[in-house]
Amino acid sequence: MTDQHQDPAQAPAQDEARNQQQVPTLYEWIGGTEALERLTEAFYARVRKDELLAPLFAHMDDDHPQHVATFLGEVLGGPTRYTEQHGGYPHMVSRHRGRAIKPEQRARWVELMLTAMDEVGLPEDAEFRSAFVGYIEFGSRRAMANSQPDVGPTRRTTIKKWGWGEGVPGEE
Numbered sequence: 001m002t003d004q005h006q007d008p009a010q011a012p013a014q015d016e017a018r019n020q021q022q023v024p025t026l027y028e029w030i031g032g033t034e035a036l037e038r039l040t041e042a043f044y045a046r047v048r049k050d051e052l053l054a055p056l057f058a059h060m061d062d063d064h065p066q067h068v069a070t071f072l073g074e075v076l077g078g079p080t081r082y083t084e085q086h087g088g089y090p091h092m093v094s095r096h097r098g099r100a101i102k103p104e105q106r107a108r109w110v111e112l113m114l115t116a117m118d119e120v121g122l123p124e125d126a127e128f129r130s131a132f133v134g135y136i137e138f139g140s141r142r143a144m145a146n147s148q149p150d151v152g153p154t155r156r157t158t159i160k161k162w163g164w165g166e167g168v169p170g171e172e
């Protein structure tokens with residue numbers, strides 16, 4: 001059936017589906033793996049020099065920033081490489097377990113991440129920043145909770161995806 005002959009009752013739903021397909025993922029919007037790796041390199045360079053955070057990360061591998069970039073890429077709707085090649089969600093949780101992250105360390109982690117976002121020139125539109133910062137806030141609070149002594153096993157086994165939420169590009 002051509003567009004000319006489509007049932008008018010179905011047209012709004014089809015328009016909506018078409019519009020939704022045009023909305024890029026946060027992964028595409030940020031600039032893909034290359035942008036995420038720039039972000040995590042700049043971020044962990046700051047972490048290494050930070051008095052509150054450096055002790056927590058004293059033993060991280062050189063490829064830690066790259067692994068976190070891969071994880072974030074999957075969260076933001078990019079390739080599912082962290083799940084396929086790096087142990088997925090359970091591995092990420094296991095790396096936070098038992099570290100007893102303190103509230104002031106989490107807050108500093110978020111602060112340095114926001115600084116690094118500006119440093120590497122991530123998109124500055126309100127829609128992108130609010131969505132990404134929303135995830136950083138969410139993920140850092142989950143990491144802190146899962147790092148506390150005596151916390152039980154997590155129910156989640158797969159990486160949670162994050163999208164635009166209420167602020168989608170192109171809307172006022």
Ligand code: HEM
Binds near residue numbers: 092105
């Ligand atoms: C959105 C928030 C966060 C995400 C997405 C995240 C992600 C990750 C991932 C993917 C790993 C494992 C990397 C690998 O596979 O090698 C990891 C490890 C780790 N994370 Fe996080 N993390 C977050 C928040 C935090 C916070 C708030 C802290 C502490 C303030 C923290 C401390 C650590 C530490 C200490 C490790 C282990 C480093 C090592 O290998 O020695 N994370 N994180």
